[in-house]
Amino acid sequence: MQTTSIHFKANARRALADESLQRSLTRMRVGFQHKRAAAAAKLPEFETLRDEARDLKDHVLEHLDFYLEAFEAKVKEQGGHVHWARDAAEARQIILDICQAVNARTVTKGKSMISEEIGLNEHLQAHGLTPIETDLGEYIIQLRQEHPSHIIAPALHLHKEDVAETFHQHHAQYGLTRKLSQAPELLSEARQVLRSQFLAADVGITGANFCVVETGSTVIVTNEGNGDLTQTLPKVHIALTSIDKLAPTLDDVTLLLRVLVRSATGQEASVYTTFSSGPRRADDLDGPEQFHVVLLDNGRSAMLGTEFQDMLRCIRCGACMNHCPVYGAVGGHAYGWVYPGPMGAVLTPQMTGIEQAGHLPNASTFCGRCEAVCPVRIPLPKLMRHWREHEFQRHLSPRSVRYGVRAWAFAVRRPALYQRLSGLGAWLLKRLARGRGRLSRLPLAGGWTAGRDLPAPSGQTFQQQWRQRGGHR
Amino acid sequence: MSTARDAILTTLRRQLKRGSLADEPRQRLQHRLQHPPRHTIPQRGLVPHSEQVNLFIQMAERADASVQRLSTAAAIPAAVADYLHRHNLPSELIVAPDPSVAELPWSEHPSMRLRIGAAQDQDKVSVSPAFAGIAETGTLMVLSGAHTPTTLNFLPDAHIVVLPAPQIVGCYEEAWQRLREHAVAMPRTVNLITGPSRSADIEQTLQLGAHGPIHLHIVIVDPSM
Structure with a gap:
């Protein structure tokens, strides 16, 4: 996927002016936030479970090499195959090879963000295969040749009128020419069209929310049942996942599921949580004849043991973006790559380079809501700050920022000078405000005042006021 | 290599x-x-068995499944016939080969036609047994196997699941423990099913009946009734 993270500012400006997108985002904020809060309130143990989920993921990361090898052995023991991919290109090639080995023509797909991360659909198409997304949201945006704007609600940016228009355009080939307007009719038509695709597919590709070491299982969590039809009907099931998704035991994955579902959609349980272990057994009446797991690294192993290790705890629930004021204002596409919101602001620089994605960790007010709702308590603001530090150290920040920070650092190390300068600044800003209490224009801060007024200071610094009140240390 | x-x-x-x-x-x-060490288990499921059955029903219904309690398995065919009639569903069934459902007195209801095996596209109503019911969230645990093909859970419009009350447990951990004791190896597929399929991908509005069943009907067989 083409990354446009470098144009975040322009993307964001466009998103803010997009009235249709703004309506969608308003709907999202109300829906997701209320549902999560209600689900958390119904489970008194929720906060304890979050602590335990964090500790469990830390335990797995500390022993990741052991658990990966043990998982691989268990999958093989049951007749499955495990493939390791260092990067996107290797993963794409592995999957293409599996498809070509069975002369596949059509491939149905369950929802997978890793598939987006490696640009799988484009690759399969370029080699003559037809990938068909079967999650309703993914299906809609595939027809529209768009990318997901949210990791669990890919078509969040669209309205039912958009979907109706898209289906009207693409479903005529199946003799479905009636223009629909209601969501239930649209869903029912997608069900009808995709049913024949499920039955005809040669290979089914799903993601995996978790990989269970104890049983050699990959786990998918869905509501539609599309992932299950994708992996049950074709001859070959490929589970595409990454090395950070391991849970040692069934009890461990249960803990993660309890916090995942409530943080994501606010459900008590997703409709379908499915454990897949190996291919169909000798006497099974259905199920795939081949089972492949693709384990993708793509920069994850390099995060281990660094200040970014905590990010590897992420279970992709989407709560951080659902509660982020920046995501809520500009939506997912503005972030310019696969993963948006706070988790994307940490992952994207790792995967596409800080040179490309430097804007993302800067597009945060550090309000801390993402960390407050994260089911595995990832300190997202801290991780974004680490990226800002990297950017600064590598001289990638804009010149104004670098000189500004350097000038500030010079002053702040000299308290007398700093007090003199800040006193002067406070006095000056008060004078400039001319008693109105606010500044609508300010030299060198046009970017800030273009969209809002700057509240004027009272004319004295905190330390001056503190001294006047007779305060002392 | x-x-x-x-x-x-x-x-x-x-x-x-x-x-x-x-x-x-x-x-x-x-x-x-x-x-496997146990983590914190939600208190709500850790209650006496009769309350677990009630909690299971309550949670399953909250997830839009319908639930019916019978005191004997012999009453299932009549209950299924009635369910199909009420929901205007065709009286052709695809039934799991498992004896617990395949060998019920279906012949007493000649209006219903029966096929036994895996589901195909044209099958509209399936009947299969569950391995466990998990009260905590009203969730069914269904295993794949020679007698319980997975397609029964997904292809038909209506899925009727038979669950003996003694197989209802309080929490997931208990169900996993029973599975470990029951099976030598993990079945190819373990489905945890909570309600009928749904999607909220259009305007964040929940619609029932996505790609899987539109109706999920659970028949609890409870001899203690």
């Missing part, structure tokens, strides 16, 4: 600042895999 595998494992160990794990920690982890 696998250079990517070696490269990834090497990077992981380098980042963890150690080599391959020594025997002692390795054995500790093996032991942990064989004796």
Whole structure:
């Protein structure tokens, strides 16, 4: 996927002016936030479970090499195959090879963000295969040749009128020419069209929310049942996942599921949580004849043991973006790559380079809501700050920022000078405000005042006021 | 053979600042895999069995499943006939080969036509047994196997599941423990099912009946009734 993270500012400006997108985002904020809060309130143990989920993921990361090898052995023991991919290109090639080995023509797909991360659909198409997304949201945006704007609600940016228009355009080939307007009719038509695709597919590709070491299982969590039809009907099931998704035991994955579902959609349980272990057994009446797991690294192993290790705890629930004021204002596409919101602001620089994605960790007010709702308590603001530090150290920040920070650092190390300068600044800003209490224009801060007024200071610094009140240390 | 595998494992160990794990920690982890430690289990499921049955029904209904209680399995065919009639569903059934459902007195209801095996596209109503019911969230645990094909859970419009009350447990952990005791190896597929299929991908508005069943009907057989 083409990354446009470098144009975040322009993307964001466009998103803010997009009235249709703004309506969608308003709907999202109300829906997701209320549902999560209600689900958390119904489970008194929720906060304890979050602590335990964090500790469990830390335990797995500390022993990741052991658990990966043990998982691989268990999958093989049951007749499955495990493939390791260092990067996107290797993963794409592995999957293409599996498809070509069975002369596949059509491939149905369950929802997978890793598939987006490696640009799988484009690759399969370029080699003559037809990938068909079967999650309703993914299906809609595939027809529209768009990318997901949210990791669990890919078509969040669209309205039912958009979907109706898209289906009207693409479903005529199946003799479905009636223009629909209601969501239930649209869903029912997608069900009808995709049913024949499920039955005809040669290979089914799903993601995996978790990989269970104890049983050699990959786990998918869905509501539609599309992932299950994708992996049950074709001859070959490929589970595409990454090395950070391991849970040692069934009890461990249960803990993660309890916090995942409530943080994501606010459900008590997703409709379908499915454990897949190996291919169909000798006497099974259905199920795939081949089972492949693709384990993708793509920069994850390099995060281990660094200040970014905590990010590897992420279970992709989407709560951080659902509660982020920046995501809520500009939506997912503005972030310019696969993963948006706070988790994307940490992952994207790792995967596409800080040179490309430097804007993302800067597009945060550090309000801390993402960390407050994260089911595995990832300190997202801290991780974004680490990226800002990297950017600064590598001289990638804009010149104004670098000189500004350097000038500030010079002053702040000299308290007398700093007090003199800040006193002067406070006095000056008060004078400039001319008693109105606010500044609508300010030299060198046009970017800030273009969209809002700057509240004027009272004319004295905190330390001056503190001294006047007779305060002392 | 696998250079990517070696490269990834090497990077992981380098980042963890150690080599391959020594025997002692390795054995500790093996032991942990064989004796899974329990995490906090929500209190709501840890109640006497009769209350677990009630909680299961309440949670399943909240997830839009319909639930019916019968005191004997022999009453299932009549209950199914009635369910199909009420929902205007065709009286052709695809039934799991498992004796617990295949050998019910279906012939007493000649209006219903029966096929036994895996589901196909044209099948509209399926009947299959559940391995467990999990009260905590009203969730069914359904296993794949020679007598319980997975397609029954997904292809038909209506899925009727038979669940003996003694197989209802309070929490997931209990169901996993029963599975470990029941099966030598993990079945190809374990489905945890909570309500009928749904999607909220259009305008965040929940619609029932996406790609899986539109109706999920659970028949609890409870001899204590």
